[in-house]
Amino acid sequence: MLVLTVAAAVGFRLAVQELKAQVQTALGPRSEVGSLNVTWAGVEALDVRVRAQRDGRTPWPAQDELRADRVLVVPELRALLSAEVRVRRVVVDGGYVSMLRTRDGRLRVLPALTERPTAGKPTRASAMRKVSTRATLPAPPASTPAALDERLPVHLGEILLRGAVVEFFDASVRRPALKLRLEALDAQVGPLDLPRLDTPTRIDLQGQLKGAHRDGRVSVRGDITIATRDAHLAADFAGVDLVPLQPYLIKVADAGVRRGTLDLKLEATVRQQQLRAPGHLTLTGLELDSGSGLLALLAGVPRDAVLAALRKNDRLAVDFTLQGRLDDPDFSLNEDLATQVAAGLAEALGLSVGGMVEGMGSVLKGLFGQ
Incomplete structure (x- = not known):
């Protein structure tokens, strides 16, 4: 029994040393690590x-892509001595991540880790390079597109x-x-099977969306298959400050949001690229x-009409349903949400509006990378 225990301990240490080398490689060419330690x-x-890549044609908008x-x-103990790379858990404390939605809607x-340039296939020798304190990790040779699926x-x-x-x-x-x-984001995500990402991944996150006057609560729960974009997600935004969101609401440069809050509940289902997402939106306070009078539009509705209604009850509520195919180039969540919200506001205000486009759907659309 003692011999088996010692052998298991030695095997564990050797296998974790191999995992250490794999971690070094996975962190990518622009990474730095204060220390990399093997523990039990x-x-x-x-x-x-x-x-982040700060030069070139499309510089990253933040200094870092990731910090922790x-x-x-x-x-996973059962896979340590096999050819498989299986990780039971990754715990990130004090983390920071920056995300970019491009002008064409791509998330x-x-x-640095997911968009490596084409070159030769990574070698095992590159994975075994050592890292000194505060040293920049050497860049492993990147894969060609054909080799990405062979990793x-x-x-x-x-x-x-956390x-x-x-x-x-x-x-x-x-x-x-x-x-x-x-901020204050706590999340549990998994499982993830790389590089194909073709299995359902559970998402459970909650945090605070920073605002000029108050912080709102954000919660997203559900599952998504990243490769196919099949998903069932429930999103809840409560008491979110409208000031940071005004580019999604106000389409006139000289009009702006002084204050107000947004509450939004949305349940989105995607199957075979088909989206259906009923939701409920409430604007309060x-x-x-001052803007351009009747030319200033709130989600496509004349602002004076909206303000007149808000003076009566301080609140406007709208039900909507987003529908369309994510692979249809003519379908835009930005436009569809704005049109739905405009129609709901118009109905609440007794107005008749049609053909309202553009709006505040980008945040939601970012969930699907569209």
């Missing part, structure tokens, strides 16, 4: 940073974020890109700056 729990990386005080990678997350599969059981910060930059609504900041 797994591999612990401290003071992790993935720097501590990342713990816990392997980009951690391009060793990696299974991540779950990823836990006290994280996410900055979402949306270049589809204005230039420079609008920045929304989510909305105050607008």
